[in-house]
Amino acid sequence: MPGTSTASGEQGERRAIRRALAHWRALGRLAPAGVASPWARTEPVATDWRRWLDTALMALGTALLCAGVIVFFAFNWQDLHKFSKFGLLAGALTLLAGFAWLRPAGDTAGRAALGGAQVLAGVLLAVIGQTYQTGADAWQLFALWALLAVPWALAARAAPHWWLVIVVGNVALLRYFSIRFGMEGVFVLLFDARYMRTASLVLLGAVVLQLALWELLCARAPALGFRGQTGGRMLAALACVHAGSLGLASLLGSHFDGAAFALALVVLAALIWWFRQRAFDIVVLSLACLTGIVLAVAAIAKVLFEGKDDFGAFLLLGLLTIGLAAGAAAWLMRAWRSQLERA
Template sequence: MQQREVMSQLIEQDHIAQQDIETAMFVSQVYPPAPNWYGFLSKLLLCFGALAIACGVIFFVAANWQDMSRLIKFVLLQLLVVAPIIIYLRSKTHTLLSQISLTSAFILLGALMAYFGQTYQTGADPWQLFFNWALLGLPWVIISRFSPLWMMFLALLNLSLVLYHDALGTLLPFGINRDESLFWCLLSLNYLSLIMWELCRVNYAWLNQSWAGRLLAIATIFCANALALMAIFSYNTSWLGGAVWVFLMVMTYVVYRKIRPDLFMLALGCLSGVVIVVGWSANILKHIDDGNMFILLFLLTIGLTSAAAVWLKKLMKEFQ
């Protein structure tokens, strides 16, 4: 992206002749050369092939499920888990093939555990299935060194927390309500994961993928916004949610403006700020006429988003 931006500036300033633009694009690798396309297509076909095999296996099992005995079902599901592990052991470590093999084994482990729980009634609560699935698959997640598999692992933990609160109520021993407890737990999990990702991405190249950190940031900001809005609109929640939101906004500015510039993270912080300011204003203006209130909120939203866009555009030029 940085090369593309530099080339765009050079073309706009007429530093490159019109007839030499295409050549310059290939030389600067803004247009990927043929070997890059070959590698991309190989990885794409490998991923699609693994997905097709997984879907074929699922359809085969589903079509013949009623005709199989319990023993055959267990043997088949266990073989489906073992097969990707064999492929992983016979392939080079930390290659895309080995990583996809472990990812397939991790997914199929969930199917095996689901059938095991259904057969022997090991747990009536769905959160146990997803938590145990994540726990048993953790060794594969660690040795895979594959960001998508780590994101899948964290998604299972988030889902386990949601289902736990839905089934058993609050997890925190502070006497707070279920919804607030859920968002506090999700915020803690995702924010700690984001911190660990930021600390480790410098030393581990396989973690240096912006999309993973941005997913964690989106989950963190969503939970922080929910807690802040609860503090604004509900009298049964504490002001601590708003204080934590302010802290996260300050940290977002310091880290992604001063330490490691990232325009996406700052844009996410601006969006969060617009939501909270508009929500706080709506709570203040709730006693006036609905029509006037919506007009004022509309004007406030337009003003805040315009100011954020101007600031982000200025930062984009600065980061270049």
């Protein structure tokens, strides 16, 4: 079975050809008849659909298998001896690891087995914690799970396995800071006005470091699975969320924090510069522009409505929002076309 990296490369090449054809057609460089023939050669063929179906069914089967293991333990928890629980999970992990070891390098089924092992490693940690009542908090479970997921990701050498590490690691960070600040849960941490600014600042710093590390590894170690745009998009989206939260917290607090607001804008500007000049990604640019518009509108609204209630300010705010959105859309279109011309 072909490796997923080869399939991804072919899909990326076809996508680039389609974008170039659409761009040239929009500029009038190609007639409709001149687009039809090369466009048809970029359409998926039967082999591509079979490859996609294999990957989709493999991912679905792995997810259902992991869900079945979790439901099995939840339903039979009281009836199973603790050593039976550990033995079943250890046996499942061994079978998955052995199956992946027997498969060729880069095989989809082998990578799916390693993904299942990543999930079951977290289940094993949860079973240990529940069996022995270690008293460990949830953030410790997720942190250890993220650490245990790293060797499986290194063995798989595929980007989706690193996505799981990113998700689990950031959940651990959220839970850790909610405990550190004495919050009852993650949502209270993110939306409580007393800690929103501090939490957003710390989480923003952590995500920016992760994003810098991801981009560095994508440049230096793509063979280990650090490739593609999804991982960077996940971290950049988190950075936009935390930057937006930091900016809003600095505006909506009892006292305006200019330094925090400026820091949020600097992070957004850095994201826009990096994903425009170094690693072009229209999705991240759109998210950063959206976050910037939200902060700009919120700042102007604070000035307009502070100490007064003027209905005309709503009209002005609406027009400003439309203008900023239109300007951002025009800039994004120019950036997109410029990138196509470079390609």
